[in-house]
Amino acid sequence: MTSVSPPDTILQFSDVSLGYGDFTVLSGISIQALKGQVVALMGGSGSGKTTLLRAATAQIVAQKGRVTAFGQDIAQLTGESLRQLRQRMGVLFQQGALFTDLNVFENVAFPLREHTRISEAQIQDRVLEKLDAVGLEAAAHLRISEISGGMARRVALARAIVLEPELILYDEPFAGLDPISLGITARLIRDLTDKLKCASVLITHDVKESFAIADQVYMVGQGKLIAEGTPAELSASTDPFVRQFLDAQPDGPIAFHYPVTPAYTKWLEQRSRRRS
Amino acid sequence: MSTPFELISRLGARVRKSITGLGAFMRLGGAILARSGAALRRARLVSQQVHFIGNHSLLIIAVSGLFVGFVLGLQNYYTLSRYGSEEALGLLVALSLTRELGPVVTALLFAGRAGTSLTAEIGLMKAGEQLAAMEVMAVDPIRRVLVPRFWGGVIAMPVLAAVFSMVGVIGGWVVGVLLIGIDPGAFWSQMQEGVDVINDVLNGFIKSVVFGIAVTLVALHAGWTARATPEGVSRATTRTVVHSSLLVLGLDFVMTALMFGN
Numbered sequence: 001m002t003s004v005s006p007p008d009t010i011l012q013f014s015d016v017s018l019g020y021g022d023f024t025v026l027s028g029i030s031i032q033a034l035k036g037q038v039v040a041l042m043g044g045s046g047s048g049k050t051t052l053l054r055a056a057t058a059q060i061v062a063q064k065g066r067v068t069a070f071g072q073d074i075a076q077l078t079g080e081s082l083r084q085l086r087q088r089m090g091v092l093f094q095q096g097a098l099f100t101d102l103n104v105f106e107n108v109a110f111p112l113r114e115h116t117r118i119s120e121a122q123i124q125d126r127v128l129e130k131l132d133a134v135g136l137e138a139a140a141h142l143r144i145s146e147i148s149g150g151m152a153r154r155v156a157l158a159r160a161i162v163l164e165p166e167l168i169l170y171d172e173p174f175a176g177l178d179p180i181s182l183g184i185t186a187r188l189i190r191d192l193t194d195k196l197k198c199a200s201v202l203i204t205h206d207v208k209e210s211f212a213i214a215d216q217v218y219m220v221g222q223g224k225l226i227a228e229g230t231p232a233e234l235s236a237s238t239d240p241f242v243r244q245f246l247d248a249q250p251d252g253p254i255a256f257h258y259p260v261t262p263a264y265t266k267w268l269e270q271r272s273r274r275r276s
Numbered sequence: 277m278s279t280p281f282e283l284i285s286r287l288g289a290r291v292r293k294s295i296t297g298l299g300a301f302m303r304l305g306g307a308i309l310a311r312s313g314a315a316l317r318r319a320r321l322v323s324q325q326v327h328f329i330g331n332h333s334l335l336i337i338a339v340s341g342l343f344v345g346f347v348l349g350l351q352n353y354y355t356l357s358r359y360g361s362e363e364a365l366g367l368l369v370a371l372s373l374t375r376e377l378g379p380v381v382t383a384l385l386f387a388g389r390a391g392t393s394l395t396a397e398i399g400l401m402k403a404g405e406q407l408a409a410m411e412v413m414a415v416d417p418i419r420r421v422l423v424p425r426f427w428g429g430v431i432a433m434p435v436l437a438a439v440f441s442m443v444g445v446i447g448g449w450v451v452g453v454l455l456i457g458i459d460p461g462a463f464w465s466q467m468q469e470g471v472d473v474i475n476d477v478l479n480g481f482i483k484s485v486v487f488g489i490a491v492t493l494v495a496l497h498a499g500w501t502a503r504a505t506p507e508g509v510s511r512a513t514t515r516t517v518v519h520s521s522l523l524v525l526g527l528d529f530v531m532t533a534l535m536f537g538n
Contacts (some may be wrong), residue, residue, distance in 0.1 A: 086411075093409055095404065097405040097406050097409035110413070111413055114413070114415045137356070
């Protein structure tokens with residue numbers, strides 16, 4: 001399938017299937033993120049949201065379809081061209097992925113030291129500015145082991161935006177944050193997107209905060225794209241998948257229980273045989 | 277019971293796995309060397325690692341060297357006194373240390389102290405997605421993380437071996453001269469006379485550099501290929517000690533045969 005993308009498309013998935021080895025996690029995924037847009041990718045735990053992020057950053061290659069970032073097919077990029085593409089992206093990892101051998105300041109300064117030749121004074125200004133934006137300027141001197149999980153995520157956010165990239169990918173940006181930090185972080189993501197005119201892709205299952213700031217929402221589940229639209233459109237949707245997710249209903253088309261697989265049945269049989 | 281065919285097939289699989297592992301090890305070594313030029317230009321990263329790996333191992337190396345020196349003094353005095361050659365104690369202690377025990381024991385202690393910490397550090401960085409984060413930030417983790425640690429280990433190892441030998445000689449002197457009462461002039465002059473800079477000191481230095489390369493590379497490879505779980509990191513750490521110790525002893529035999537085997 002070929003699709004015509006608007007000129008300000010930053011990230012695009014065209015009929016993409018993703019998985020690991022022979023196992024397919026998601027198929028038939030078509031999404032796009034435009035310049036200046038906040039896009040939320042939503043879905044339950046284990047629905048494959050992080051797999052989408054890994055495909056967008058070229059950590060995995062699509063089994064089928066095409067992933068393009070800044071108009072370039074990610075699967076075709078290697079070496080220096082991939083490095084240049086990644087320099088235009090900022091990624092907030094689910095667990096923060098802060099470097100434990102560096103302190104808070106050095107973690108945020110890391111991309112600047114690696115990719116720019118700016119002076120130490122400029123590095124200090126930019127790092128402290130970003131730390132201030134996430135409310136942690138006065139924590140610059142602390143070691144990573146000395147800060148809480150929520151603070152670590154905010155430091156990781158500062159590091160993801162320090163190079164002011166054109167595409168920022170956030171993997172669960174609201175997880176583990178207290179209500180105050182959560183609201184501020186959501187506002188910060190929106191403001192940054194407007195200020196930098198970048199595209200922001202949020203991978204989240206937090207309905208309230210993401211609906212408040214997103215321009216476009218995609219919902220994934222059961223291995224495919226279930227719904228897409230603006231937050232208002234999805235809020236008004238009568239689709240049972242969408243309703244179950246948004247209203248947090250225990251019963252509905254999205255199963256709470258992990259499906260029984262042949263591998264599980266075989267394992268249980270072997271176990272029962274050993275015990276008898 | 278397994279059939280002979282199954283046994284052969286299992287043996288084949290194991291041999292193939294070992295060869296693949298060796299290939300991956302050599303490829304990682306090649307990748308580290310290929311990226312060394314750019315990374316070495318950032319000398320601060322390497323000097324930090326020399327400090328981390330070297331300084332933190334200094335105490336255990338010095339204390340071990342002292343005790344090995346004590347034991348060498350006692351054992352060699354016992355043997356030499358049977359032939360009335362007690363004055364050669366200094367020479368024997370110095371030769372044992374510079375040619376053999378200095379590089380080998382230092383490498384074994386280095387594997388236990390610095391090697392395990394390198395493996396655990398890299399393994400935990402992998403488990404905490406730090407290496408993946410670096411890659412996504414367009415920073416090559418081999419160049420940024422492995423290369424400075426590799427050269428840190430390679431530089432620190434000969435210095436530690438020299439410290440070990442030096443402290444060991446002092447240990448031998450304490451036992452031989454201070455406790456047993458050998459003539460100090462004979463102790464030092466025989467050592468000065470008998471220890472050859474090229475044959476003994478330089479060969480010992482070459483050994484310690486080779487051991488530094490081997491132990492550091494084994495430690496980095498174990499961390500790099502560790503499964504990203506607590507159990508995986510723990511297994512990798514054990515692997516570092518076992519593999520690097522065996523490698524050091526094997527390489528020592530080969531180098532000793534080449535250097536001193538006439």
